[in-house]
Amino acid sequence: MQHxxxxxxxxxxxxxxxxxxxxxxxxxxxxxxxxxQSARMVGWAMNNSHTQKKYVPAHRVVNKNGMLTGKRHFGxxxxxxxxxxxxxxxxxxxxxxxxxxxxxxPAKELEIDF
DNA sequence: TTGCTGACCGACG
DNA sequence: CCGTCGGCCAGCA
Numbered sequence: 001m002q003h004x005x006x007x008x009x010x011x012x013x014x015x016x017x018x019x020x021x022x023x024x025x026x027x028x029x030x031x032x033x034x035x036x037q038s039a040r041m042v043g044w045a046m047n048n049s050h051t052q053k054k055y056v057p058a059h060r061v062v063n064k065n066g067m068l069t070g071k072r073h074f075g076x077x078x079x080x081x082x083x084x085x086x087x088x089x090x091x092x093x094x095x096x097x098x099x100x101x102x103x104x105x106p107a108k109e110l111e112i113d114f
Numbered sequence: 115t116t117g118c119t120g121a122c123c124g125a126c127g
Numbered sequence: 128c129c130g131t132c133g134g135c136c137a138g139c140a
Binding site for chain 1: 119120121122123124
Binding site: 007037 | 134
């Protein structure tokens with residue numbers, strides 16, 4: 001579709017490539033799609049990701065410090081945290097334990113050019 | 115159409 | 128360490 005060029009769709013495309021049990025940051029995605037200063041928009045895209053037909057693993061996107069800043073958008077309780085835990089990622093005080101170990105940087109792991 | 119408002123980030127004081 | 132600001136761009140009143 002012609003909407004593939006849209007910012008949001010680029011975000012969704014990259015987000016879907018985050019491997020199970022790994023995480024990345026809003027800023028990393030923004031940089032990767034060539035819009036380094038649009039990290040906030042990545043968050044906004046995640047907010048709308050449930051409207052997409054294809055699944056978007058929004059719980060695998062956190063802020064650059066590994067904190068679950070978007071958890072409140074998954075529902076009342078700890079849905080985001082539980083999803084991460086189910087993938088083997090430990091969370092303490094709304095932050096991913098050993099964040100560096102699980103961090104997945106699209107710029108280093110992918111070879112797609114936008 | 116204008117003008118907010120964000121699940122962010124880096125820079126500055 | 129803390130608060131603030133500009134930049135990004137889609138959606139809504």
